[in-house]
Amino acid sequence: MQYKDYYKILGVPRSASAEEIKRAYRKLAREFHPDKNAAKGAEDRFKEINEAYEVLGEAEKRRAYDALGANWKAGQQFAPPPGWGGGGFGRRRAGRGAEDLGGFSDFFSQLFGNMGGMGAGRADPFGGFGGMGADTAAADTRARLSITLEDSFQGAQKQITVGGRTLKVRIPQGITAGKTIRLADQGSQGGDLLLEVEFAAHPLFELEGSDVYHTLRIAPWEAALGGRVAVPTLGGAVELNLPPNSQSGRKMRLKGRGLPGPVAGDQYVTLQIVTPPADTDDEREFYAEMARRFSFDPRRA
Template sequence: MVADRRDFYEILGVPRTATAEEIQRAYRTLARRNHPDVNKEPGAEDRFKDVTEAYDVLSDPKSRRKYDRFGAQWRQVPDDVEQRAGARQRASAGAGYPGQGAGFGGRGDVGEEVDLEDLLGSIFGGRPSGGGDRFGRGPVPGADTEAEITISVEDAYHGGRRRITLPGGAGGRTREYEVTIPAGVTEGQRIRLAGQGSGGARGGPSGDLYLVVHIAPHPRYKLSGRDITVEVPVAPWEAALGATVPVETPGGAVRVAVPPGTSSGRRLRLRGQGLPNPRGAPGDFYAEIRVMVPARLSDAERRLFEELATVSSYNPRGDR
């Protein structure tokens, strides 16, 4: 595919009035989507080359002006001819911003058509043909890439250094990184590794690698944002009379006061004991009570429960 035969603005999906920031944003999105290290679909590499060429031209103010003035054959126009064309047009019709195709049967937005045969005849002996560098001249930054990593709740709580291995690109070689996991990282958060994305072209800087964090299910802890919940089993008499019970948290063991008359499902909050938050308030830790009954009773336990059943007027179904 030869991108010169298509409109560069169309390739990037931006209007002709797009700002430099909009052009760069469009390029980074399309380059990431079509980079050969990321996209293995047929035609993706050709699309990546077209996107790169379009960005080369439109990101440079000088080449963009020539492209807007002379269209698909802009590379064949020497700089001094482009300047003479602009001076001639301004002299005859005032300054303007001509559209693509002026001088080739298409009209500019302002002013007269530019006759390239007249302008180039003394240099080329007629209309220009061939020549020009296919990919322009400026450096092109590499595309950003993404990868996913899975960590434990404890890793998310404490943070720290971790070595990860990621699949390679087209070469198939794996890559290893030493990654700093920030304390308090949450599900879906991205960790940026500057300069570890796809390589740039013609001396351009490499893109960034973004690691999307997933937190693995835990046998005890349940996460909701920065809040952590754990089930805490208590005996019937602890729930009825109240007790202080040990509870394990990612930050270490704590003791939780269970108020008298606590039923299953009651959540006791430990404020600020959830995941840390480097930019604000930390999450909370919740101890969710589960009243557990012995599967087998001793003779003494059975007598006590029978006595309790005799003397107690409590009816859990009648109180609803």
């Protein structure tokens, strides 16, 4: 049978690092996956790529493969050396007969048919194909990423530490809670790192979707007389035209002052009248004068 040059199949030199081999595999697997590529021969190419990575992606199998020597060339007849296969590599998983290796070439089956670790196969970045299930070696890693509302409003770049590694994360403008930021190939086991966004508590604002909510404290005379008052927003303070005779609980909208996006969110301002304390004789007399002048009864329907 013919020798198969797995390095050539993945397009990497024999000196390639494990990370370079993994990157090459992922790129080719995406390109030739039958769910993505309907061209004739794509399925066979995809199987060949997986077979090559099954060997070169595991240090022990790669050492065994490399032991054949650099003199073997594609097209030469191959026969495993006497006693080859299984020595020192552990037993095949229970229940797996020789026919289970049918997804691989005769070359692979003769060379590695008795090696352990064949049960799962290599990771398929698109969810598995042809009986080769997912390998935890390329599983995605999930984590939470806490950001501020300002990070989302302006866009930002943050540094996080995962597994002792420091990574840079770009925060897109307008990202909302529950959305995921993907860092390719940065998972703890070789897959992607998926960061689910959550917002840290904010002293001034609350968020629902892309809309921002703020409670604005106003004095009784501002509520009664109306006028322009400053309101904080994520983009800086703006002036709000307060109608006369405003009451606590009234909600006003600042259009487009929420998180940015194809359709920008709004900011909703809820009024809260704050009564000043009467701590001095003059202040108490002022309230007494108000009581004499107004016939207002807040408990009257």
